[in-house]
Amino acid sequence: MSEEIHHADGDELQQHLDQVQTLLARQKLVEGLVHRQDMPRHELVEGLVHKQHLNELRTRLDHMHPADIAYILEALPLDERLIVWDLVKAERDGDILLEVSDAVRESLIANMDSHELVAAAESLDADELADLAPDLPHEVIEGVFQSLSVEEREQLRAAMSYPEESVGSIMDFDMVTVREDVTLEVVLRYLRLFDELPDHTDQLFVVDRDEHLKGVLPLNRLLVSDPDTEVGTLMLTDFIDLQPGDEAEEAAQAFERYDLVSAPVVDSQHRLIGRVTVNTVVDFIREESEAEQLAQAGLKEEEDIFAPVWDSVKNRWAWLAVNLVTAFVASRVIGAFEGSIEKLVALAALMPIVAGIGGNSGNQTITMIVRAIAMGQVKPDAIRRLLRKEINVALINGIVWGGLLGVAAWWMYGSASLGLVMTSAMTLNLLLAAVAGVSIPLLRERLGADPAVGGSVLITALTDSGGFFIFLGLATLFLM
Amino acid sequence: MSEEIHHADGDELQQHLDQVQTLLARQKLVEGLVHRQDMPRHELVEGLVHKQHLNELRTRLDHMHPADIAYILEALPLDERLIVWDLVKAERDGDILLEVSDAVRESLIANMDSHELVAAAESLDADELADLAPDLPHEVIEGVFQSLSVEEREQLRAAMSYPEESVGSIMDFDMVTVREDVTLEVVLRYLRLFDELPDHTDQLFVVDRDEHLKGVLPLNRLLVSDPDTEVGTLMLTDFIDLQPGDEAEEAAQAFERYDLVSAPVVDSQHRLIGRVTVNTVVDFIREESEAEQLAQAGLKEEEDIFAPVWDSVKNRWAWLAVNLVTAFVASRVIGAFEGSIEKLVALAALMPIVAGIGGNSGNQTITMIVRAIAMGQVKPDAIRRLLRKEINVALINGIVWGGLLGVAAWWMYGSASLGLVMTSAMTLNLLLAAVAGVSIPLLRERLGADPAVGGSVLITALTDSGGFFIFLGLATLFLM
Structure with a gap:
């Protein structure tokens, strides 16, 4: 995440929304003037003012976090939502589509052509793509699939094959693995080769040559220990390992019970194939409790409150x-x-x-x-x-x-x-x-x-x- | 957390519960035999068998995670619950009391004398103590208070002063702070002085002499960067900082939006006073959604299903x-x-x-x-x-x-x-x-x-x- 993206607290988020709405209102006013007066002489001037509002809006959006833009899109009625959506940089479309609610996502995708959709999808990881895939037209998936590496194709295929609400459906593939026979010094040097570590890396996974998971090495242990220690002597061998077919709810309960930040996912041969992170678990918990509330009130799914x-x-x-x-x-x-x-x-x-x-x-x-x-x-x-x-x-x-x-x-x-x-x-x-x-x-x-x-x-x-x-x-x- | 404590997945947890119930049933059978036969000659033998079951149960409990013991206590009717509770090592009482539901906690505390309660409370951090305090008798709080250091007393007083559902009520005081004018090399050596880092340490807090928060240094950045870099050039200066009076719900939304693991809490002068971690946020989210469900059905609070x-x-x-x-x-x-x-x-x-x-x-x-x-x-x-x-x-x-x-x-x-x-x-x-x-x-x-x-x-x-x-x-x- 680049440093120029601003993180907003609750009040700031409200201010963002207010500002966006003010700019949209001004723009509408200007457009109204242009139409009503219908004076060609003024058109250029008005056009410039108009552009100025949109430019200001675009600049603001560029500095907002994808989750905050998602929040604003959800809070706007359809016409204003689409104006804002057009102003968002194309390379951020994918991240934002992941953040918005299902109902709002549908309204956004319905207004994108397949070229834009392929571009948005290509910016995502395999596990994210799998989340988005059910909402995308078939030819878009095909297009994206062609552009992936062999490994990514495998991952995407795997991620899409797991049933909803399974561990496989909430796992990602961003793991850092090390061998047990190296020293911490070597591990520290290895980590410096990365530009950045995957989000929510709180532990490294210790695997053998065949990717069998032997243990986990929490960063907290790595940091307080003597660099000459070997990974094998320091790693934990009693840890929660999930299987992709497990219920996601069960994984969520393990995260809650043991206060986990990440947990490895292994296949039936105990080979490491992915991991689950706490942010996905938090989203899952929130969605589950919402789905329950909605079902209790007799609503099939979440509603876009501005839906037709x-x-x-x-x-x-x-x-x-x-x-x-x-x-x-x-x-x-x-x-x-x-x-x-x-x-x-x-x-x-x-x-x-x-x-x-x-x-x-x-x-x-x-x-x-x-x-x-x-x-x-x-x-x-x-x-x-x-x-x-x-x-x-x-x-x-x-x-x-x-x-x-x-x-x-x-x-x-x-x-x-x-x-x-x-x-x-x-x-x-x-x-x-x-x-x-x-x-x-x-x-x-x-x-x-x-x-x-x-x-x-x-x-x-x-x-x-x-x-x-x-x-x-x-x-x-x-x-x- | 010691390595001999076992982490159980969902099935294992069910097995734990089954085993506990089996052992309790066997013990009851033996006690029944003793009472029914009333044969002094056999009493010794039966007593030994009886003890054997309880000893086995005690050993099993010693290897279980506090959260798992809490789960078992909640699933047992009152009489069996108290037998198990008596078998748990006294020094683990505090951790387990924190994990059980309010209703079950009351039933456990009601069956402990003030000596046991003081011992249990003394094993906890100030923020944990503050969570438990409302359920403890006044004289127990007094007793614990006397045993605290001046700093801990201050923290406890502060933690207890924040209203429920505020950020102050969910924050802890386990932070690692560094200065901005030192190099990463120095930071790495400083970290090795710790026996262990606080749970959920995903970032270090950069403060000046007066504890003003200048920035945050994510461990992920620390680990991938050149050790000669200075903290000041690497730290992030745009980050979410919470205030103790903020609504906890607002903090929870920030954690969800930005996928946070921890966030600093500052006072009105922007001095670092604590932090909030994702595990507390997860608990908060779960409790909120439960409270809402219960309220919707017209229940005042969560029920111990085995309550009178x-x-x-x-x-x-x-x-x-x-x-x-x-x-x-x-x-x-x-x-x-x-x-x-x-x-x-x-x-x-x-x-x-x-x-x-x-x-x-x-x-x-x-x-x-x-x-x-x-x-x-x-x-x-x-x-x-x-x-x-x-x-x-x-x-x-x-x-x-x-x-x-x-x-x-x-x-x-x-x-x-x-x-x-x-x-x-x-x-x-x-x-x-x-x-x-x-x-x-x-x-x-x-x-x-x-x-x-x-x-x-x-x-x-x-x-x-x-x-x-x-x-x-x-x-x-x-x-x-």
């Missing part, structure tokens, strides 16, 4: 449709008891309370269980113990809150038996929520499915329909 | 109570229209659909807006543009899904006007959800409040009560 309306509609339809079906089922449950409601209309007013509290409580349980499963703290055989506990919590809540609402219903509608039905229905629905909240994620885990996806929708559907059924059913049995 | 029932009840009551109030309000809205429902009982079956779809759609909108605000992509003045977009999305969804449901209602109840009321109510409630989903977080942001907290509860409350009101109100107006 139609894109947003498509992003949200799948879950709305699911919700529609579950709501319809709940509605049919109520429909089955229309006779009872006709006789005692208070039921209509009270039933959403039973359903709502059940849903809330079930979501609390399922969130806690899903989290515990993700942390590896719950094994499927813990189901009985957890069920017992959650059932007890549900009983307490049912008796206390349900009792309270029962009294309220009694007081409002002057019927003690209606109050009793209310309390019993609340308690039963909370028990249903507890059992479902524990069982759904644990059963899905046991069946090999992701315990998190759609859990909230499922449990809400269950406590809605179930709550209506229990409450109206009890009322029909005991009050009609 | 009563702890769980308390953890969940606050939000259940809020939910109870909002459900009660919605119920009263329905109560106001009991006359209409009595005349047309189909309304009771259809109204939850209107409310449910509105809530789901509002949650989609608010999740997206909250995320965009957190990323710094939305300023309060973007409200009009976003409102326009979300209103368009709501209109499309209202007409399509609302239309579909209107036809369904028409078909089921044979009333075209009921279908029309259904479609209009759906559309209006979706519009309400869109407006609230955009406005609530943006207004809270403008008022300086956290846009995320409780947003989901608020919007669901609004779309429930609002949905019932709109649907029943329209029905009363046009169908009665």
Whole structure:
């Protein structure tokens, strides 16, 4: 990274954005003047002013970090975004495309021709290229592929072959390797041959002639030790080594547990093939937690907030449709008891309370269980113990809150038996929520499915329909 | 970290846990035998076997990383957890207490006497101590304080004075500093005086006599450069420097944007007072995203899944109570229209659909807006543009899904006007959800409040009560 690139803190970043927006606004003003006045005599002058704003903007962009430009592109509506994108130096396009969100990346790529795309892609490493590849047109990939060395082609092929969310998909190929039979003095001299070390080099990898990984030599050890020491006597032999087929989430947990900066990736013969670095892990963690949040709210993927309306509609339809079906089922449950409601209309007013509290409580349980499963703290055989506990919590809540609402219903509608039905229905629905909240994620885990996806929708559907059924059913049995 | 401590990958960690549980089960079996048979002759033999299991367990624990022991403690029920905790070497207690979750930490501390606690605390650095301090009894803190050096007392006092979620609360004091007028050769010799460098030392901090931070010298630069170069000519002068009062979230974003491993923290006079490292940032990011998930589900804090029932009840009551109030309000809205429902009982079956779809759609909108605000992509003045977009999305969804449901209602109840009321109510409630989903977080942001907290509860409350009101109100107006 060149020294003239400025690193901005949070406030500075906001200032960058403000400045860009001000310059864009001025430029628009000028363009507006040119069009409105339509005076050829002035055109030259206005053109110059116009250019001046754009030139100033271009200069500012040149000194910004690719991540900061990405931030600004994401914060701008499409038309302004494309003006800024045009002003960015072509050789930085690749780095910036890697930094922007998927949705914004699509909007940028859609506005580049294949010549520009090939140029942008060629500036990237094989592992970065693999990340970008799914968004690039086929002929662009072909073009880039032709320009790579044999080794890079191999790396690109390998990187693209690993499934998403595997260690292989987040590893890179920038490693410094040394032999175990040399002294630190030799290592230090060897390192001075480099122009720069790869980012996040906190350890050197010790390999034999066949690239088998024998150990790791942390730079911290290298720096405090006597230069006459041999690498072999100083290297660590107990270290985390990942395999490309491992789950990226597992690697992320190892990074968190052991506070790693980098970790080697080896193949089945224990040959060093790459490494994972903490910055990729941080990105992975952030993306995972975002994907989870979005999925919970029923969004398919991250949205470019300035995306066309139609894109947003498509992003949200799948879950709305699911919700529609579950709501319809709940509605049919109520429909089955229309006779009872006709006789005692208070039921209509009270039933959403039973359903709502059940849903809330079930979501609390399922969130806690899903989290515990993700942390590896719950094994499927813990189901009985957890069920017992959650059932007890549900009983307490049912008796206390349900009792309270029962009294309220009694007081409002002057019927003690209606109050009793209310309390019993609340308690039963909370028990249903507890059992479902524990069982759904644990059963899905046991069946090999992701315990998190759609859990909230499922449990809400269950406590809605179930709550209506229990409450109206009890009322029909005991009050009609 | 000593070399005999083993680093475990995900599978190995599971094996550790299995082994611990097996040994605990065997020990319990033996104890059971002793009690049941009650034969003094055998007691000695059984006692030996018993001890053998515990000894094996102790040896295993001695070779595990503190983070792995923490993981095992979290996965065990309270009684087994305390057996394992007793077997852990006292000098490792401090490190392990730092690694376990808050809830589990409480259960461990509650079972230690103040002598053990002081010993555990004394093994920690000032910044680690500050993290633990809120959970320790007052007299323990006093005891530890007495044993610290003057410098450490200052650091501890400083570390404890910073608010939670500030940079000060996540920084440490382990820095290596150098002067700018020395050569790299001198720096290299200076580093060899250390037994080891602090973890995550990826750069040295260049300071003057008064500790003013002049620049940073990345180890990667140090290692590839000519030893005769002076520090001053090689150091970077454009770098991220944090202030202890900055928001930790802002620091985390800088770490993500610029792929940092460490960053210096300076006071208002630009004197170096500490540093933040990527491992703390990773923990911070994970905790933040967890806290958000828990809050969304209405849990006050992380639960020890083996906690007593009563702890769980308390953890969940606050939000259940809020939910109870909002459900009660919605119920009263329905109560106001009991006359209409009595005349047309189909309304009771259809109204939850209107409310449910509105809530789901509002949650989609608010999740997206909250995320965009957190990323710094939305300023309060973007409200009009976003409102326009979300209103368009709501209109499309209202007409399509609302239309579909209107036809369904028409078909089921044979009333075209009921279908029309259904479609209009759906559309209006979706519009309400869109407006609230955009406005609530943006207004809270403008008022300086956290846009995320409780947003989901608020919007669901609004779309429930609002949905019932709109649907029943329209029905009363046009169908009665």
